Amino acid sequence: MKLNIALLAGDGIGPEVINEAVKVSDAIAKKFNHEIVWTPALTGACAIDAVGVPYPDETHEICMKADAVLFGAIGHPKYDNNPSAAVRPEQGLLLMRKKLGLFANVRPTFTFPSLIDNSPLKRERIEGTDLVFLRELTGGIYFGEKGRKDHGETAFDTCTYTRAEVQRLAKKGFELAMTRTKKLCCVDKANVLETSRLWRETVQAMEKDYPEVTVSYEFVDAVAMRLVQWPNSYDVLITENLFGDILTDEASVISGSMGLMPSASVGEHTSLYEPIHGSYPQATGLNIANPLATVLSAAMMFEDAFKLTAEAEAIRDVVNKSLEQGIVTEDLAIKGAKTYSTSEVGDWLVANL
Amino acid sequence: MKLNIALLAGDGIGPEVINEAVKVSDAIAKKFNHEIVWTPALTGACAIDAVGVPYPDETHEICMKADAVLFGAIGHPKYDNNPSAAVRPEQGLLLMRKKLGLFANVRPTFTFPSLIDNSPLKRERIEGTDLVFLRELTGGIYFGEKGRKDHGETAFDTCTYTRAEVQRLAKKGFELAMTRTKKLCCVDKANVLETSRLWRETVQAMEKDYPEVTVSYEFVDAVAMRLVQWPNSYDVLITENLFGDILTDEASVISGSMGLMPSASVGEHTSLYEPIHGSYPQATGLNIANPLATVLSAAMMFEDAFKLTAEAEAIRDVVNKSLEQGIVTEDLAIKGAKTYSTSEVGDWLVANL
Ligand SMILES: CC(C)[C@H](C(=O)O)[C@@H](O)C(=O)O
Ligand SMILES: CC(C)[C@H](C(=O)O)[C@@H](O)C(=O)O
Numbered sequence: 001m002k003l004n005i006a007l008l009a010g011d012g013i014g015p016e017v018i019n020e021a022v023k024v025s026d027a028i029a030k031k032f033n034h035e036i037v038w039t040p041a042l043t044g045a046c047a048i049d050a051v052g053v054p055y056p057d058e059t060h061e062i063c064m065k066a067d068a069v070l071f072g073a074i075g076h077p078k079y080d081n082n083p084s085a086a087v088r089p090e091q092g093l094l095l096m097r098k099k100l101g102l103f104a105n106v107r108p109t110f111t112f113p114s115l116i117d118n119s120p121l122k123r124e125r126i127e128g129t130d131l132v133f134l135r136e137l138t139g140g141i142y143f144g145e146k147g148r149k150d151h152g153e154t155a156f157d158t159c160t161y162t163r164a165e166v167q168r169l170a171k172k173g174f175e176l177a178m179t180r181t182k183k184l185c186c187v188d189k190a191n192v193l194e195t196s197r198l199w200r201e202t203v204q205a206m207e208k209d210y211p212e213v214t215v216s217y218e219f220v221d222a223v224a225m226r227l228v229q230w231p232n233s234y235d236v237l238i239t240e241n242l243f244g245d246i247l248t249d250e251a252s253v254i255s256g257s258m259g260l261m262p263s264a265s266v267g268e269h270t271s272l273y274e275p276i277h278g279s280y281p282q283a284t285g286l287n288i289a290n291p292l293a294t295v296l297s298a299a300m301m302f303e304d305a306f307k308l309t310a311e312a313e314a315i316r317d318v319v320n321k322s323l324e325q326g327i328v329t330e331d332l333a334i335k336g337a338k339t340y341s342t343s344e345v346g347d348w349l350v351a352n353l
Numbered sequence: 354m355k356l357n358i359a360l361l362a363g364d365g366i367g368p369e370v371i372n373e374a375v376k377v378s379d380a381i382a383k384k385f386n387h388e389i390v391w392t393p394a395l396t397g398a399c400a401i402d403a404v405g406v407p408y409p410d411e412t413h414e415i416c417m418k419a420d421a422v423l424f425g426a427i428g429h430p431k432y433d434n435n436p437s438a439a440v441r442p443e444q445g446l447l448l449m450r451k452k453l454g455l456f457a458n459v460r461p462t463f464t465f466p467s468l469i470d471n472s473p474l475k476r477e478r479i480e481g482t483d484l485v486f487l488r489e490l491t492g493g494i495y496f497g498e499k500g501r502k503d504h505g506e507t508a509f510d511t512c513t514y515t516r517a518e519v520q521r522l523a524k525k526g527f528e529l530a531m532t533r534t535k536k537l538c539c540v541d542k543a544n545v546l547e548t549s550r551l552w553r554e555t556v557q558a559m560e561k562d563y564p565e566v567t568v569s570y571e572f573v574d575a576v577a578m579r580l581v582q583w584p585n586s587y588d589v590l591i592t593e594n595l596f597g598d599i600l601t602d603e604a605s606v607i608s609g610s611m612g613l614m615p616s617a618s619v620g621e622h623t624s625l626y627e628p629i630h631g632s633y634p635q636a637t638g639l640n641i642a643n644p645l646a647t648v649l650s651a652a653m654m655f656e657d658a659f660k661l662t663a664e665a666e667a668i669r670d671v672v673n674k675s676l677e678q679g680i681v682t683e684d685l686a687i688k689g690a691k692t693y694s695t696s697e698v699g700d701w702l703v704a705n706l
Contacts (some may be wrong), residue, residue, distance in 0.1 A: 015702040035584045073614065081570070083543035083550060120478045120582050141494075143514065155551035160509045189595070190436035191443045194499040197436060199507035207630075217434070224603040228581060229473050243540070245597055250577040258578075296646045 001305060003029070003036045006066035010044040011089065012279025013289035013342075014072025017139040020291035020346030021070060021298045024318075027303070027350040028311050039066060043096065044074025044089040044279070054092025060194055063270050067099075071274035075282050091152035092148070097137050099114065101120025103165070104172050105135040107248040107276065108262070108301075109231070111255045114323045115332065119256030121228070126254060131234040132176060133251060135244025136161075136169045137265055140195070142241050155179060160194045161240065165333050166202040172266075173238035174210040180235055184215045187223045187247065199240060220247070227251055252276055259290040259331050260319075262297035264304055273301040287341040290318055290329040295349065356382070356389045356659060359419035361412065361622070364442065364506065365395040365546050365632025366642035366695075367425025373644035373699030374423060374651040377671075380703045381655070381664050392419060396449065397427025397442040400500050405690070407445025413452055416623050421658040422453075423651060424627035430634050454621025456518070458488040460601040460629065461615070461655075464608045467676045468685065471625040472609030474581070476642060484587040485702040486604060488597025489522045490515075490618055491654070495549070509518050514548045514593065520556060521556040525619075526591035527563040537568045540576050540592035552593060573600070580604055593669035605629055613672075613682050617657055640694040643682040645672055648702065671702050696703055 007022070009015040022038060029036045038058070041059040048054050054074070074089045082088075088104050091276050110130045111119070119126045144158035147229075177184040186203045188196035200217055207215055218226070220243045227247065231254050240246065241302030252258045259275065267270045267333065296319060303312035320326065327348045330339040340348070360375070362368040371402040375391060384390045400694070401407050416422050427442045434443075449455070463483045464472070472479045481597055497511035510566050510643065511649055520634045523539075530537040539556045541549035571579070573596045579586065580600065592600065611630065618625045628646030636642050649672060656665035680701045683692040693701070 006700055030497060083553065088544065092482075094545075120685070122473060142545055144509070148547065148551075154513060155548045156497070156511055156512050156513045157546045157548050157674045158509055159606065160507060162507045164472050166505075189598075192447075192495055194501065194508045197509050198501075200436065221598050221602040223683070224577070224599045228606050243599075245542075245574050246577045249574040250603065251583060253578045253581050266427045270521045 001306065001308070003034055004065070004067045005036055005038055006063045006069040007038045007040045008043045008069060008071045009040065010072040010074040010279060011046055011076050012281045012284045014044070014074065014279055016108055016289050016342050017275065017291040017294040018070065018072040020342060020349070021294040024295050024315060024349050024353070025298045027353050028314060031314070031353060032308070032311050035320045043092050045079065048087055048089065052087070053272045054089050055095045055099075057296060059225070060096070063096070063100055066270050068301050069270055069272040070301060071272050072278040073275065073277065073296065075279040076282070081096035082089040084245060095236070096141060097265065098143065098270065100270060101138065102265035103136060103138045103267040104169055104265065104270060105137040105244065105248070106264040106266065107133040107135060107251070109255050110257075112257050112260065112320070115257045115260070118332070119254060121231070122252055125229070126231060126256070129232040129255060131231065131251065132236050133248045134169060134173045134176065134236065134238045135248055136165065136199065138241050138267070139165045140241035145204050159193070159195050159242070161198055162201050164200060166199050167206065170203050170206055170238055170261065173236055174206060174213055177213045177236045178210065182213045183235040184213050185223070185234055186195065186215060186217050186236045187220050187237055187243055189220050191219060214274070223247060224250060227254065248276075260292045260296060262293055262300045263299050264297075266304070273297040273305070284340055287343055289328055289342050290331050291342050291346055295319060314353060318353050321352060322348060324333065354386045354659065354661070356387055357418070357420045358391055359416045359422040360391045361396045361422060362393065363398055363425040363632060364429050365426055365634045365637045367427065367482040367632055369640065369695050370628065370647040371423065373572070373695060373702070374647040376699045377648050377668060377702050377706070378651045380408040380706050381667060384455050384656075384667070384706060385664050396445050398429035398432065400445060401440055401442065404441070407440065407442050408448045408452070409474055412448070416449070416453055418672050421654050422623055422625040423654060424625050425572075425647065426436065426628065426632040428634070431553070432552040450618065451496065452489065453623060453625065455618035455625060456489060456491045456620040457522055457618065458490040458597065458601070459617040459619065460486040460488060460604070462486075462604040462608050465610050465613065465673070465676055468610045468613070470609070471606060471685070474584070474607055475607070478582070479584060479609070482584040482608060483596050484584065484599045484604065485589050487522060487526045487529065487589065488601055489518065489592045489593045491620070492518045493594035496512060497663065510592055512548050512595070514545070514551055516551060516555050519552050520559065523556050523559055526589055527559060527566055528565045530589040531563065535565050535566045536588040538576070538587055538590045538700060539568060539570050540573050540590055540596055541570065541572070542573050542685045548593065555591055569703040571623045577603060578598060580607065613645045613649060615646055615653045617653050624657070624658050624701070626650040640696055641683055643684050644695050649671060665706060671706050673703060674705060
């Protein structure tokens with residue numbers, strides 16, 4: 001099979017972790033007789049530096065033509081304390097989501113037996129956790145009308161959802177639930193927000209099409225609590241853009257494996273795969289960043305975008321092996337144990353595939 | 354001193370926990386030579402049942418005339434799965450906040466040494482946690498224009514803030530920070546929302562008036578993570594209404610003492626004190642609910658509304674003593690240990706003041 005993949009390394013540690021994911025993907029391709037054509041493109045702060053915008057049209061065209069996008073991370077400290085700057089890396093992210101129609105962000109949180117003691121939660125609370133958030137990614141308050149009134153003294157943001165937007169996200173949620181334990185939780189704030197009431201009534205109306213799925217409706221504040229108390233009581237959760245931003249990040253830290261969590265963004269055009277961690281600027285160029293989340297994002301890409309399940313499994317197996325054998329970067333090392341560099345971890349994965 | 358207190362017991366376990374707080378308050382008043390005049394009033398589902406609305410005008414007048422309001426909890430299961438019902442208990446809550454001008458919700462999260470092992474977090478993560486959220490409570494998306502368009506197919510909610518609204522909340526935050534470790538965190542989503550950018554620029558402009566306070570600005574998703582990872586790295590946090598709803602609930606479960614957390618809502622008129630837990634309908638009338646959060650809310654009332662610090666300290670001391678000696682309701686009991694009823698805990702507190 002020929003796989004055309006757009007490669008958006010981004011900023012900070014992005015290029016380093018992407019590099020290892022490419023090495024592992026190429027080794028898998030070789031082993032299973034595929035050919036990968038990687039097409040690199042600019043996005044984020046490095047794109048602003050090079051061409052003045054964070055998501056150049058050329059990058060968009062490369063993504064549109066590709067079969068999948070593998071993405072590193074974006075962001076640079078020079079923009080951190082200036083969220084009102086006219087041009088910022090995050091704008092590229094939002095524009096990319098919108099233009100690629102990436103309306104569903106798939107964010108699993110699961111545990112690795114060998115890492116469970118890294119969790120801030122007690123073992124008995126976190127053990128067995130295996131949940132997936134589907135976060136709506138191209139609507140809501142992120143993309144609604146916003147601005148100032150009264151000579152700048154009043155600011156406003158508008159959250160808007162259409163029934164069709166809710167339906168297409170919820171459909172993915174029901175379908176995913178059918179492949180898992182058939183439990184779906186719709187997270188909203190229907191006791192306060194009209195958009196949430198639209199979410200709830202829309203999902204309720206879809207229940208009859210998936211009679212095997214048990215649906216629960218929970219308020220976002222209650223879910224923020226229960227994620228810390230009993231994370232393993234959840235399976236598939238669907239929610240709107242801003243709630244998803246907050247809750248998926250909260251969920252990511254409970255497992256103790258934040259540095260290992262992959263994600264996918266899917267929708268109307270090419271799907272995109274990326275680690276959930278950021279660009280970690282302080283570590284740029286030091287060859288210390290953990291490449292496993294990006295490697296596991298590549299595994300997600302093989303499985304979801306190309307339906308190459310054996311290839312994905314092979315990647316996950318070798319990652320598990322590296323964890324068990326302690327071939328890990330410093331963030332995961334047990335005190336006093338030897339640690340490996342970003343590229344050493346990648347080399348080990350390739351050698352042990 | 355004569356203390357005029359409006360007593361809003363509300364629904365579910367509200368009346369039971371309020372009853373114990375009244376007993377303890379009366380005992381304190383007697384000991385310190387104060388006279389408390391309690392004026393009960395209806396709110397929540399019980400007000401809907403009695404007079405058709407959840408926050409009757411009569412209740413509002415009683416609150417306006419009082420020196421403080423002590424509040425139980427509201428909510429009834431018959432409204433739970435119907436967030437679009439025309440009349441609902443929460444509307445009473447929102448109306449009460451708006452009409453009393455309760456623009457700042459003060460939500461501490463702290464730990465009790467004897468309860469630390471109840472936390473879902475590991476001891477070393479939670480020990481020493483002592484933070485306070487100031488949540489804006491009468492603005493933002495809760496109260497902005499909302500509705501439907503396109504024959505009901507599109508829903509919208511508007512989040513609005515004025516500079517003056519941000520200033521009055523932030524002022525309380527700076528002042529509170531000055532009485533504590535002088536650390537203030539402004540939580541926003543300024544990389545996406547215009548209202549957040551207004552929050553950030555307003556708080557930034559106020560920094561010069563409080564040169565001793567160190568202010569940090571963090572995105573809401575990052576705070577949702579760090580609250581689980583390093584809760585004791587925070588002190589005072591200020592944020593807008595919806596973020597505050599989610600984050601204060603998240604923060605409340607990390608301590609392991611959720612059933613003990615008091616809160617205050619303060620603003621333009623009478624201040625209100627209430628436990629953060631809900632109406633816990635399943636336990637109604639069983640005399641098993643934990644009254645300590647309400648008792649500690651009464652302590653907050655003595656200290657903040659009446660500046661009666663010794664009285665507040667006396668209440669907190671006896672609560673600590675009850676915890677140390679295991680005079681607790683079943684939710685806090687160590688497996689196998691004797692548990693006490695709601696009223697037995699109250700009686701013990703009164704007897705040991
Ligand atoms: C950088 C920011 C705009 C973005 C978001 O809020 O969506 C990020 O937090 C994320 O979750 O991908
Ligand atoms: C009941 C609901 C409207 C309310 C809110 O969202 O403010 C509650 O969750 C709270 O935090 O007091």
